[in-house]
Amino acid sequence: MDAASAALDRLRGQGAFVLRCELEAPFLVQVEDLAVVSVVAPVRGALLIRPPDLPEARVHPGEVAVIPQLTAYSVRPIDGAGDSRAVRILPGGHCADEHGNDLSAQMWLDTRVWGTRLGGSHAFVTGSYDRADQLGGLLLERLRAIAVAPAPPQLLSLLTAELATDEPGQAAVLDRVVDLLLAATLRAWFADPEHEAPAGWHAQRDPMIGPVLDLMHGRPAEPWTVGALADRVGWSRATVARRFTELVGLPPMAYLTRWRMMLAADLLCRTTRSGAQVGRDVGYDNAFAFSTAFKRQHGVAPQSFRARDSRNR
Template identity: 45%
Template sequence: MDVFGDLFRGVRAHGSLFGSTTMTPPWALHFVDGAPLTLCTVLNGTGWIVPEHGAPEELRPYDTVVVRGPESFTFVDELDTAAEPIACGEFCSTPEQGGTTHRLGWNDNADNGVGATTLIVGAYPVRGEISRRLLDALPVVLRVEAGGTGDPVLDHLAAEVALDVPGQQVVLDRLLDWMLVCTLRAWFDRPGGEAPAWWAAQRDPVVGEALRLMHAEPAAPWTVSSLADRTGVARSTMAKRFGELLGEPPLTYLTRWRMTLAADQLIERESATVAAVARTVGYADPFAFSAAFKRVRGINPSEFRRTAAGVARR
């Protein structure tokens, strides 16, 4: 598993909120769900994404915007539109309510005349500490122009939304996953962009292989020497190149990754002891694990679990 694939594991469309609507000006849709990630694209027409805090982003045909929650945002026909905003959130899920989020999608078709805009929206849950590292690498709003690898996916989405057939939700979920991956890849690879360090490091023949090994076998007793041996370079070369590309030593990266994995296990495996969780991430000694966890996360494993459980109950 590569770094991007690992961080993406908790970002999945699974019966996610999805909608398609065709609107004629003026319109103003205010999205108040606070979803961790919301993907918006237009198949035809134009509009503006206006985040709660940040600069507006124009959407032209096949442009895509990803908005990071929990802040709300608005989609409008013009920045100075005269339309009253319709609040689209948990209860805004049918055409009668003016919503654009719905489990199976719907098409308003109010007036498909000149100036009409067809909007597709997918709201993503993001589960676990692992995927939060992906969110941390993203701005509040990122925009990818049309003409990339996501265009064929949008063609499939448009075709699927027009249908009413068994299994449609499954197809939409997979297409949304595909679209989100294509969009984030394009954004990370954009000229002059500031992608996270691990994105470029994955392509380095030495550091990329070391990252793949640590992500594939996080509990293995890795040392800088063993990573160097597996990648066919000297220990000094491994340490130098890893530090240059990622800004930290290999074993520091490994410890942070192990603690991220452990954090998710502490939440998901409620009956597992701290010692059991420690073993899954390469620590035979639960005390050494607890010390490492507190050093990285600022709280010991038991306190972290209790705090996470309290948040989940609320």
Template identity: 45%
Template sequence: MDALASLLEGPRARGAFLMCSRLDPPWSLRIQDEAPLTVVAMVRGHAWFLTDDGERRRLGAGDVAIVRGPDSYTVADDPATPPQIVIHPGQVTKTPDGEILCETLSLGVRQWGTDPHGATVMVTGTYESVGAASRRLLRALPPAIVLGSGEVDARLLALLVDEVTEDRPAQGAVLDRVLDLVLIAALRAWFARADAPAWYHAYSDPMVGRALRLLQHNPAHGWTVAGLAEAVGASRAALARRFTELVGEPPMAFLTEWRLALAADLLQESDATIEAIARQVGYGSAFALSTAFKRHHGVSPRDHRQGAAPAELSSAG
């Protein structure tokens, strides 16, 4: 499993929210939906992406943006246009004064906006939950990534645009898969750039890359730094120093976070007992996992399974 595959283990669309927006200027959308991950594909016209800390990015036709939440941001025809519409959690659309606009601005199946022939057309795909195993990698992404026209396969974008307004049986499942493909293509393009995060290059390091794969593929093994160093043919000191330099944390800290992230996913995606999950991710007992899980995530494994949001996950970003 490489860095990108690990990242995408979490953001896998399951009932993602997709919408085609058709807008005529002046327009400005204030996004406060707190979604962990959003993909915006510009079909026609242009838009400005504005963060609360003053960053400005222009999106043109064919561009794709990946936005990491949960911070709020604004998308507008011009940086000077004040917000006219606010998108709240659950994709509830209101005016700045609180008037609900969801039905008022409906233009048909998954279409929304001020004009069906609007000068600006964009498709938005929102991942409203992200698996815990990818949180450490999502935190390394910048608030916004913009891929220029041509960097993402135009055939995938055309397929997304074609499918988003269809209303066929199982259309939601089709859209989930197409959105995943667009996200993967966009992230692959970004990871190929020189401005990809430094930790990404750790996977191509002969020593550290092998160590990362051993830890990720065999979390139940009783790893020690000495044992890991022997497995990759390096001294304990050399591995610890190089691993920390490239990954940003020591090997055992990485392993602990990886184990607990996997446990968080398994608790919500399987009906295995806590004891079984504990042994699957490298803890000797349910008690040992529960102690570590609560210390790291802020809730017990049982509460997490029942839907309580771990403090570490809900505040990530």
């Protein structure tokens, strides 16, 4: 499992708020929901997404935009001015006019359908995540712009078809499809060398370091040393250490420790396992050694980290 796949797997299960928007131009939607990441896929009509501090993005049908966490951004038609009367999207999926008056009753057109008119000039599907755990956050922190890439047609077709029904298990299906759209878009975006990718992203393709990363990610509890990893991939210890640092940006053991501590943080937040059990899951038989390493990475002891996460939910 590569770093990208592992991070995206951690985003999965957080649950996305998914809906279809049907709007008649001109319109102006001011998004202020504070989502940690959002996915926007036009179905009909192209969109202009304009954040205050990043380059604007133009998104056409057949493409997907991934929007990092922003204080606010606007969505309007790409081929005309937006309505001066903005509709604000607030945390929790609430919508209001520019004066704060609630518009929810008039803008919910159907189950999971929101907007001003069914069959309007523009339609798009959006999914927003209000939470990302440690590994998902590690991936998203490298997203310094709105990422736009072609969408797999079969995923868009499945997503729009699923939104048109109201069957048991729909939320789970929608979550998985939006996860796939997110993964496909980020994979295409970070494949471009002009975009700064997370540590280890491009290294995964290296014939030497790719297998080393697979071992670390797939078996983090193993008592790995640089020598043991080098033996497994059939290269010398010095060569592995040097090339790993060149491609990943960290020495092998420093990267492994960081990876283990990110996994541990997620286990503390997502499970009821004790701190000692979590430590063993990521390769620490000694609870004190685990607590010391965790505090060095996250600034607090494991139980304090868990308690803080519970308060923030």
